[in-house]
Amino acid sequence: MLRREFLQLTAAAAGTAAVGTSAVWPRLAQAAAHRPIGLQLFTVMANLEQDFEGTLKTVAQIGYKEVETIGAFGRDPKVVRGLLDKYGLVTPSQHLVPGKLYELFNQFVQHKVSGPEIQKLWQQTMAIERIKPVIEEGIERAKILGQKYICLQIIWPEQMATRELMDEFCKGLNLAGELCAKAGMVFNFHNHSDEFKPINGYVPYDLIVKNTDPKTVKLEMDLYWISHAGQDPLKYLADNPGRYKQCHLKDSTPSGDFETVGKGTLNFPVLLAAAQKAGIEHFYVEFDRSTDPMRVTRDSYEYLKTVM
Numbered sequence: 001m002l003r004r005e006f007l008q009l010t011a012a013a014a015g016t017a018a019v020g021t022s023a024v025w026p027r028l029a030q031a032a033a034h035r036p037i038g039l040q041l042f043t044v045m046a047n048l049e050q051d052f053e054g055t056l057k058t059v060a061q062i063g064y065k066e067v068e069t070i071g072a073f074g075r076d077p078k079v080v081r082g083l084l085d086k087y088g089l090v091t092p093s094q095h096l097v098p099g100k101l102y103e104l105f106n107q108f109v110q111h112k113v114s115g116p117e118i119q120k121l122w123q124q125t126m127a128i129e130r131i132k133p134v135i136e137e138g139i140e141r142a143k144i145l146g147q148k149y150i151c152l153q154i155i156w157p158e159q160m161a162t163r164e165l166m167d168e169f170c171k172g173l174n175l176a177g178e179l180c181a182k183a184g185m186v187f188n189f190h191n192h193s194d195e196f197k198p199i200n201g202y203v204p205y206d207l208i209v210k211n212t213d214p215k216t217v218k219l220e221m222d223l224y225w226i227s228h229a230g231q232d233p234l235k236y237l238a239d240n241p242g243r244y245k246q247c248h249l250k251d252s253t254p255s256g257d258f259e260t261v262g263k264g265t266l267n268f269p270v271l272l273a274a275a276q277k278a279g280i281e282h283f284y285v286e287f288d289r290s291t292d293p294m295r296v297t298r299d300s301y302e303y304l305k306t307v308m
Contacts, residue, residue, distance in 0.1 A: 035276065035281075035282075035283055035308055036065040036066045036282075036283075037063070037064060037065065037066070037283060037285065037301055037304050037305070037308060038064060038065070038066030038067060038068060038092070038282055038283055038284040038285070039059055039064045039066070039067050039068070039284055039285050039286075039297060039301075040067075040068045040095075040248060040284040040285065040286040041059075041067050041068065041069055041070060041073075042070055042095075042286060042288070043285065043286050043287045043288075043290070043293050043296065043297055044059065044293045044294060044297055045070070045106070045109055045293075046109065046110075046293060047293060047294060048073060049106060049110075052073070052075070052083070053083050056083050056084065056087050056089060057087050058294065059087075059089065059297065060087040060088055060089050062297060062298050062301050063301055063305070064089065064285075064297075064301060065088070065089065065090065066089070066090055066091065066092055066282060066284070067084070067089050067090075067091050067284075068091065068092070068093045068094065068095065068151075068246075068282075068284045069091050069093070069094045069095070069145065069147075070094070070095050070097050070102060070105075071094055071095070071096065071097035071098070071101075071102050071138075071141060072094075072102075072141055072144075072145065073102060074097075074100075074102035074103050074106065077141050077144040077145050078144055080145065081144055081145050081146065084145070090146065091145050091146065091147055092147060092148050092149055092246075092281075092282050093147055093148070093149035093150070093151055093188070093220075093246055093282060093284075094138065094141065094142060094145065094147050094149070094150060094151065095151050095152075095153045095190070096126070096134055096135075096138050096150065096151065096152055096153065098125060098126070098133070098134045098137050098138070099125060099137070101121070101122065101125050101126075104117075104118055104121060105118060105122075119156075122154075123156055123158070126152075126154075128159065128168060128169050128171075128172035128173075129168070129172070131152075131172040131173075131175060131176050132175060132179065135150065135175075135176045135179045135180065135187070136179065138150045139179065139180065139183045139185060142183075142185060143183075147185070148185055148186055149185065149186050149187075149188050149218075149220075149245065149246060149282070150176075150180055150185055150186070150187055150188065151187075151188040151189070151190050151220050151246070152173070152176065152187070152188070152189050152190065153190040154190070154192060155169060155189075155192075155194075155195055155204065155208075157194060160194070160195060160199055160204040161199070162200070163200065163202060163207075166202070166204055166207050166208075166211075167211070169208070170207065170208060170211040170212050173187070173189055173208065173212045173217050174212055174213055174216070174217060176217070177212065177213055177215075177216030177217040178213075178216055180216070181215075181216045186216075186218055186245065187216060187217055187218065188217075188218050188219060188220040188245065188246055189208060189212075189217065189218075189219055189220065190219075190220040190222060190248070191205060191219070191220070191221060191222050191225055191226055192222065192225045193225045193226070193228045193229035194229075195208070196226070196229035196230070196231050197229070209236075209240060209243070214240075214242070214243055218243060218244070218245045218246075219240070219243050219244045219245070220244070220245070220246040220247065220248065221233060221236070221237070221244050221246075221247050221248070221275070221280070222247075222248040222250075222286075223247065223248065223249060223250070223266060223271055224248070224250040224251065224252055224258065224266070224286075225248075227252060227266060228252065228256060233271060233274075234270070234271070234274050237274050237275060237277075237278035237280075238274070238278070240278070241277075241278050241279060242278070242279045243278075243279075244275070244278055244279060244280050245279065245280060245281050245282070246280060246281065246282045246283075246284070247275050247280045247282070247283050247284070248284050248286045249261050249268070249283055249284065249285050249286065249300070249304070250285070250286045250287055250288070250300075251263055251264030251265070251266050251268075252264045252265050252266055253265070258287055258288055258289060258290070260287065260296045260299045260300050260303075261285055261299075261300035261303055261304060262299075262300065262303030262304070262307075263299070263303075268303075268304075268307055269307050272307060272308060283304075283308070285297065285300040285301065285304070287300070
């Protein structure tokens with residue numbers, strides 16, 4: 001949910017690797033079991049703030065069956081659950097936004113506060129050393145919303161700077177995984193691109209994968225960001241079967257900017273089939289920055305109907 005715009009408002013610079021038909025599972029493009037098409041509601045956050053119920057109704061009318069939330073959007077989760085039920089939407093997952101952080105994030109999206117301001121508060125509120133109360137709050141919200149997955153959506157450069165900091169981060173993720181498991185839920189970590197950059201001889205994302213418990217710490221793959229980092233998502237899926245349970249779907253322009261699913265460089269028939277083979281259960285359309293989010297939401301759904 002929280003994107004690299006906090007670090008660089010024009011994130012999506014050139015360099016996204018186009019993913020073609022890889023040597024890994026070369027015939028996967030033909031294998032696709034039908035899965036519900038979901039939407040990460042960050043995509044239509046501006047619409048939600050203008051007309052929360054009307055936006056959920058439109059999302060359902062487009063054909064979406066599942067949605068991933070940003071906490072409870074600063075609202076009473078019972079009210080949110082009631083509206084989701086009203087329009088036949090289920091929500092398997094939430095991205096964590098504790099306390100009053102959602103309102104500040106909303107102000108950032110509306111350009112009422114600066115990137116550095118919200119980044120500072122986000123890092124304070126979501127510091128890995130206080131992950132326990134953040135997760136506990138998320139669990140209580142998830143119980144009301146009927147969610148199974150709770151997702152930590154970002155790691156900051158300051159948290160990746162040394163191996164010692166990475167060790168602390170991984171310990172925090174393991175604690176989060178244990179807390180979610182005890183509550184009958186599943187903890188996820190969502191990738192961006194910076195964590196794939198080598199630092200002092202290690203790749204932060206690879207440390208996360210290797211040094212967290214695969215039984216309790218699952219991964220949500222963002223296909224755009226892993227490709228943007230120059231990595232092959234097919235290899236990560238093949239090397240870690242059962243580890244990835246959720247997936248974000250957004251496409252890339254040749255220059256590396258965000259694009260509507262199916263209109264860019266990513267080979268979604270191959271990627272989707274590989275994701276399903278690897279054990280991914282939920283797929284969410286997402287577009288981090290759009291002047292017409294509902295059009296992107298609708299067009300992405302219409303494309304995905306043809307390949308899922």
